[in-house]
Amino acid sequence: MKKGFEIVVMCVGAAVLYGILHDQITARICVEYFTIGHPRMFPTSNPTLLAFGWGFAATWWVGLLLGVPLALACRMGSWPKREPRSLVWPLIRIMSISFVVAALAGVVGWIAASQGWVFLMGRLANQVPQEKHIPFLIDLWIHNASYLSGFVGGIVLFVLVLRDRRREHHTNVAKEQSTTSPRQSK
Numbered sequence: 001m002k003k004g005f006e007i008v009v010m011c012v013g014a015a016v017l018y019g020i021l022h023d024q025i026t027a028r029i030c031v032e033y034f035t036i037g038h039p040r041m042f043p044t045s046n047p048t049l050l051a052f053g054w055g056f057a058a059t060w061w062v063g064l065l066l067g068v069p070l071a072l073a074c075r076m077g078s079w080p081k082r083e084p085r086s087l088v089w090p091l092i093r094i095m096s097i098s099f100v101v102a103a104l105a106g107v108v109g110w111i112a113a114s115q116g117w118v119f120l121m122g123r124l125a126n127q128v129p130q131e132k133h134i135p136f137l138i139d140l141w142i143h144n145a146s147y148l149s150g151f152v153g154g155i156v157l158f159v160l161v162l163r164d165r166r167r168e169h170h171t172n173v174a175k176e177q178s179t180t181s182p183r184q185s186k
Helices: 002-029 047-057 060-075 084-114 122-127 130-185
Strands: none
Touching: 002 047, 002 060, 002 084, 002 130, 060 084, 060 130, 084 130
16 A cells, blocks of 8 residues: 555656646746636746646646556556556656657647647637747647647556566466476476
C-alpha cells in the first residue's frame, strides 16, 4: 500500500513539475491564453505567477489519473512488484517526449495560424487582441499536444509495466520448474 501511494505521489509531482515548467514557456508566448482563455483563478497577469498557479491547477489531476492506475499496474496481484524508483526514467521519458511533441505542435500551430488555416472565433476572437491571436493559438496547440502525448504515454507505460511484470512472472515460473524438475525425476 505504501509503495502504491509513493507511485501516485511521484506521478502527481512529475505532472505538476512538467506543468509549471511548460507554463513558464507558454505564459511568455501569450499571457492572454491564461488571462482571457481560462477562468480568472489567479488575480494577476504576471506570467511567472500564472505559470506556477496554472501549472499546478491544470496538472495535479493528470498526475493522479496516471498515478492510480500505474500504482495498480505495478503493485496488484501475485506477479513481481515494480518499485516506485523503477518508474523515474520512464516518467522522465514521457515528459521529455511530451515536451518535444508540444514544441512541434507549437510550430505546426504557428504555421497553421499564420496561414489562416486556423483562427479564433466567437468570444475569444473579440476579447483577445488581434496581434495576440497567433500566439494564443500556438499556446492552444502546445497545451493540447502536451495533454494528448502525456495521456498516450501514460497508457503505453501502463501496458509496458503489465507486460514486464507478466514476463518476469513467467521467467520466474520457468526457472522454478527447471530447478525442480530434475529432482522430481530421481
